[in-house]
Amino acid sequence: MSHSPDPRAHDGVSRRTFLAAGAAAAGAVAATSGAAGLVRAEPSALDSANAAGTTLDRVAVPGKARKGGYRKLTEGAGWPLYVRQELAAARSGRDSRRTALASFVQITDIHITDVQSPARFEYVHPIQGPAFRPQEALGAQGAVALIKRINQVASGPFTGRRFDCVVSTGDNTDNHELIELTWFQKLLSGGSVTPNTGARDRFEGVQALGSDLYWRPELASRDIYKDRGFVQIPGYLRAAMRTLQSPGLDAPWYAVFGNHDEQFLGTVPNGFLDWMYLSSVKFDLPGSDPAVSEIAGAMTSNPAALGPLLAQLRITGPAFDVTPDARRRPFTPREFVRSHFNPAIKGAGPVGHGFRDPDGPTWYSFQIAPGVRGIAMNTCNSLGISDGSMGEKQLRWIERKLREFSDELVLVFSHHTSTTMTATLPNPETPGEKQYLGEELVAVLKQHKNLIAWVNGHTHQNEMIAHRGATEKNSFWEINTASHIDFPQLARILEITDNGDGTLSIFTPLLEADSPYTADEDDLSPTGLASLYRELSFNDLHYDAERIGKAADRNCELLLAHPHR
Template sequence: MSMSRRSFLRRTGAAAGAVAASSLIPGVGRAEPGAASSANTAGTTLEQVGVGGRANAKGYRKLVAGKGWPLYIREELATAKSGRDNRRTAVGSFVQLTDIHITDVQSPARFEYVHPIQGPAFRPQESLGTQAGVALVNRINALARGPFTGRAFDCVVSTGDNTDNHEIVELGWYQHLLSGGSITANTGSKTKFEGVQALGSAEYYRPELDFPDIYKDRGFPTIPGMLHAAIRTHVSPGLKTPWYSVFGNHDDQLLGTVPNGIVDWLYLSDVKYDLPGTDPTAVAIGRALGSDPSAVPGLLATLRRTGPVLPATRDLRRRPYTAQEFVRKHFDPAITGPGPVGHGFSDPDGPTWYRFQIAPGLVGIAMNTTNSMGIADGSISEKQLAWIERQISSHSDQLVMVFSHHTSQTMTAKLPNPETPGEATFDGTHLVERLKSHTNVIAWVNGHTHKNQIFAHKGSTPKHSFWEINTASHIDFPQLARIIEVADNKDGTLSIFTPLIEADSPYTADTSDLSQKGLASLYRELAFNDIHADPALLGVPSDRNCELILTHPLR
């Protein structure tokens, strides 16, 4: 049974963490003094958020607790009416994870050496991804319910790039992270770390070596034992709520952009490449990954002759998986956890898209927007789009939210998709127009950009309008997830609340603490200081903690 916001606050006594910001962004939204003062803001970015402290002599900054972000009320699609705080009842409440990028950092099928050209090819924190993931699971379990409605989380939805490099071992780690169990984030040698952070050149952050590198030149600490701790077995409690998976481009292809099959031999290679970013072949590969993946095999053949290379113990668990295998693995009884069976997918041999019931009266539709042509950006197939529209129409008496990995603006891959031969493909602009043709779609939730952004899509009438909610990743700083709460304001409008949350680990990392939680703190601090870190991924304040107002389409 849903409860009103007032009754939730009366029962919990939660009134801490009032936001005292006041500002106006014309045409976007407003932050009102005390707008979130009656919400249970504890554990969210409404209460506090990690920010950089004082820099050391080389510029490295420890993280400290900073002031929480304000709540922005956005009225592009409908006007917020007074008194709604005391009238509203909860419709649904869930958590969105996105772009976790669980990574086999020792895999030969990686291109770390191009990071001076393609920054995401190497991240100083990436070896600690599973420990950081557990800290995020702990945060979600501890919160348990939405701060504005008090409704217990109906589910958790991970909107793609669950794995980084399309490996079967990464998929297993991701699934045990969410369902619970032991995780040993190690491949190759059972006794030593064989990644570039242990054996590579000074182009990488080498935490255990007391030698300079381009990261220590910027104040990164030497941390004896960090990599050995990273590959120790640790345990995830698993989520306490049902969870669902959405397919992303990194779940579909090597690096999320290299067509399947053309360099699959890399996964089981016995060497890793180690080149400075100034090498002309490395530069050419970096550029090809972004513009012409078909050129990569020939360039790799050149590297195999010229080197230098690092030893890599072969490991069959690194093999790439197919899209159908991704679906099938979600039916493995060992990773069922709180369910549901299949985690949304309707059949072990079925499609990579599905419908699910978020809450009574609220339907979710998970889309597959990847294009396997070797393109990072996405598209939607003709058959899938027709199915989506049938689902929306057949549930016209319910509110609908759609989920995908790509955003409307990053669905530009209109080339034919090898996975859907003979079918037309459509871009994000077309999909937006099709969604606006229905009156019961209220939101599109997605990831991919690693940036917080929220767009208002205004239709021909208020009831043909919806919000697009894009959330930052958990691999790059600011490393967030998002609570999404839907509330009926009982005045002809809905509110969608979008408070962001951080993982449950101390802001300030202790380099001597190599426990599971200590490594999660290091993950966040190293990401904040990454030489490729992009502050723009935070988004503007009105893309973070929001109350999104829209006309209730069923009233």
């Protein structure tokens, strides 16, 4: 790995490193005519970049289908680099003039899940796929493998600059349970994690006790997943519950709120069903029960109807017994902020992980690198079903910060995208405040020339959006990255460079976790389970091939005008 003598120095890496990386970009520009603002790189364009460990080098691809359609994964060729020129032209000679300004990693939608919690609706998954995922019990193992990969890669492939930080853009937890938050923070900071709740000596979730609607890995009996080629794996659930060690991230880390960190399963306003968290029974309706469709519909359009529906189920069932666990109680936004000041989860720091005050607001600013500033926004609306909005107070604070840091380059981070901030309902967290939507936030951001990118998640899909303002310097990129729970299970490196010609580049290579591509069902070690985590996600009955995004939404060089040149 090639590094500068001072890996986080603001003057960038050596000229030799940039000549190598720049040659890769120059080769990409030379590959085609650049029509429609896109240029596809030839394979040779990456010869000089340090692509090891990234999707520039290799990616998981499906192998031959076995009976039922299940496909093992295998190693495939890496994805090409695209140069995106919608906001600025890629100018010749920038390869020899560049300097590195910042290098960091975005993880998003990691959804650390208490899969045995009674406060879940797995039985609606035939209607709403995310309600149950066959791989969901292995989230901790998958997270450790991702952390190991980030630590191994350590620096940007195009600049060689060591990672300045890691930013998690929301849905850090799945059901905003205190135990999920504890696991998430221990995973990122380092420490021992035991992904088990309820009974200590047995698994009490639907994958052990539920109907044939779920993959039940330790049972020989059929289920709808085994009909599709999933196999029995004796010992799987016991292995999933074992204590494992996370090395923690080597770089400082920051986290922002996602809707799953704010409300019941990310869709139900708080207070409606809080009794379920500490319940001693877990509901499991058969697919033929008419209540399934009623509950699924209420979750998306009328959460108030869930109360009466669930009250009836408390009388009629069907349900099975589970061991209550006080650690499952939901945390509040205040508790989320305060928990980041716990010395036990400091890891690489900093104290508070960006939050300025244990009792302060749920948004903050932080320095990514000298001259490069991050603003972590909270776009969640706890009455907004799953989509988001922003209150007046926060929006005005963001404007003040953009003015305050006018001499710096600024990136904003949020969970929601510009197209998923559509919640017009009032937000109980900001009573009386007007709510602003995504298009309104975009309009505000375009007024500030130092804003270069908006980095987000939520959609579980890779996408790049060029937001063109009144001038080139009032334009910015929106960078949306796929989740780490659904396939393709990715994180993203972002490298910011000054091209020395009046333009900036943002490189966006993607990362996969550090686990074998082809899973071995007999390997129930943490690494083996992390491999299964990825393979099972590809074979999920609700797998969506669109999440991978278009080729030009993955590994990119995004050009834009330098606001200070």
